[in-house]
Amino acid sequence: MSRHDPRPWGWRPVVVPCVALIVSIVVGSVITHFVHPHGFAAALTVVIVLTAMLYGILVVAIVYAGRDLVRRYQGWGWTFGLQRPKWMDLAWLAAGFGMALGGRLIVGVIANDLSHGKALEQSQNLVVKSHSVAVYIVLGVIVVLIAPVVEEIMFRGMMLRTFMRRWGFWPAALLS
Numbered sequence: 094m095s096r097h098d099p100r101p102w103g104w105r106p107v108v109v110p111c112v113a114l115i116v117s118i119v120v121g122s123v124i125t126h127f128v129h130p131h132g133f134a135a136a137l138t139v140v141i142v143l144t145a146m147l148y149g150i151l152v153v154a155i156v157y158a159g160r161d162l163v164r165r166y167q168g169w170g171w172t173f174g175l176q177r178p179k180w181m182d183l184a185w186l187a188a189g190f191g192m193a194l195g196g197r198l199i200v201g202v203i204a205n206d207l208s209h210g211k212a213l214e215q216s217q218n219l220v221v222k223s224h225s226v227a228v229y230i231v232l233g234v235i236v237v238l239i240a241p242v243v244e245e246i247m248f249r250g251m252m253l254r255t256f257m258r259r260w261g262f263w264p265a266a267l268l269s
Contacts, residue, residue, distance in 0.1 A: 101258045106158045106251040113154030114247075117147040141231055148235070151243050159251060173250030 130136045166172040204212040248269050256265030
């Protein structure tokens, strides 16, 4: 099959990952409602295991939803836009990072000013009490590697490209 086949992809690449995402959110909410570990280490372990499990559900859904397309278009990379970054991509990355950082600073200053300093106090809610290197490595792998890759494949790869085959870029970008 040609890599430039213009036929619509159907709705499986959109519906299956969205349903898996909703199921993951519901399952995660139910489990965290009923599981009350004692101590910070136990709570952190539950969070890590639960996060890995829920991303596992998303990965299975993405593989299931995309397998026919991957066969039709000769691989995951070509089908879902997983290509090597170009130098210009790094410039866009830096610009996006700069805009996000600038936006956060502006919002933080405004919120702190409007709340007479209480916004800064209340935003300090992340306290990691463990000094285990393994905890930092596992959290780093999940947060820095697994989450962005899974979400990029799901939203930019599957959903955006599925919608683009029907409606063009801007409606697809807004929907995805």
